[in-house]
Amino acid sequence: MPWSRIKPDTNEPDFLANGQPESPDSRRVSYAEAINEALSQALSLDPRVFVMGQGVDDPSGMFGATRGLHLKYGSERVFDTPLAETALSGVAVGAALGGMRPVYFHNRPDFLLLAMDQLVNHAAKWHYMFGGTSCVPLVFWACVGRGWGSAAQHSQALQGLFNHVPGLKLIMPATCFDAKGLMLAAIADNNPVLIIDHRMNFKQRGIVPPEPYTVPIGKGVIRRAGKDVTVVALSHLVADSFAAAQELAAEEGIEAEVLDPRTLRPLDEELILSSVARTGRLVVTDTGWKTGGVTAEIAAMVAEKGFASLKAPIVRVCNPDLPTPSGYTLERAYYIGKDEIKAGIVKAVRGA
Structure with missing residues (x-):
């Protein structure tokens, strides 16, 4: 398994709270670049990984998080999806059950409500319903909006709703370091993982190691x-x-x-x-x-x-x-x- 070679890391080298001086060789990247690097390394490490979602192959690349990945890895592994969250979530669940590791990008968590049946009734339950013989290793990512009039249907923070669901892991990163490490940990996990991010995080730049690493899920x-x-x-x-x-x-x-x-x-x-x-x-x-x-x-x-x-x-x-x-x-x-x-x-x- 390629994931076993990735070193877990809980010690963030750069956060304004830790008071540690920045070393001369520290590499500072944007929040979007940190996620992009995690996805690129996952795609390179494991042929079972693919990225799907509305606009992942656009020039803006999902706020920059998926920019250019389709050019590097091809349209079969990084591809745009239609406005059909219910159906495409089923595709992602089915692919995961078939041995793939899909990463499904949603522009907004608001539209995850259309995927509730697939996430709650299927992805989160299969491992338990079949006595541990089936796994659903998929990642859903969605981003809360703020600050540009995104209003009631494009900025809901629905983590409380999804936190209620057993069998579904829920991640909310706060730093560039964690954005990369938790994304890699989520893709490597054999359980369905939902990452709810925030547009305000994308204003950050932080020190992120260039090599692949994971931040353990469940460790604050x-x-x-x-x-x-x-x-x-x-x-x-x-x-x-x-x-x-x-x-x-x-x-x-x-x-x-x-x-x-x-x-x-x-x-x-x-x-x-x-x-x-x-x-x-x-x-x-x-x-x-x-x-x-x-x-x-x-x-x-x-x-x-x-x-x-x-x-x-x-x-x-x-x-x-x-x-x-x-x-x-x-x-x-x-x-x-x-x-x-x-x-x-x-x-x-x-x-x-």
Whole structure:
């Protein structure tokens, strides 16, 4: 198996939270380039891998993530698909059951709702329904929009919905390093994996090793150490939470510990619980809705397994339970960020 030769790596060489100096030989690439490199290396390593999706062979290449791959690997392994998510998701599931390793790119997670039957009723269940004799090694990737009026039907953060499904692994990267390592880990995995990304991540540039490596699925990381409160953040809110923590340390003397779970299913419960045991307080922030969402699950897990450690009520910072509005001013009022996270941290620490 070619995947056995890839070295797992959990030590990110460059994130603004770790305080490590940048080495002279560090190679900095964009978020899109990190994903593109992961896909290219997967296609090169394993002939069973192919990439499909609407616009993967366009000049823009799915926000740059798939740019040029069809020229390098041919249209049989990197190809555009029609606007038929239900049918094409079935094609991906069938290909995976037949021994291939498809990577299906969706422009928006909103349209994954058309693929729910294939993902939830088939891909996530086959391994269990057939006593472990069948595997469905496929990757679905979708990107949440923000900042250009993408509105209610093109910017939904549906991770809470998919987090409910057993048998489906769920990843939400926050850095260039993880975007590459988690993509390679997802393609190598024998289970169906959903990666929900965010357009805000594509503004990043980070240090990414050129060689193939994987970031273990289900292993989170501490982005900033602190003693007063634990902040569990997802996707691009990891950077916002770190910035909030840095400012509060300087302004208020509050030292927040920022955790990046990296994956939601499986969730690194040990990392979260051990941090809460040290700080006694918890703030959870997510790009999705509050009711029945990811923050609710993480809060419930801590209340169930780490209640004795809590010194104050858990604080959740999420987008409002409303369809996403369109337009610059409405979006600014709707989306959460650094300021809302700062307020949540202060509330958890001081009760105000």
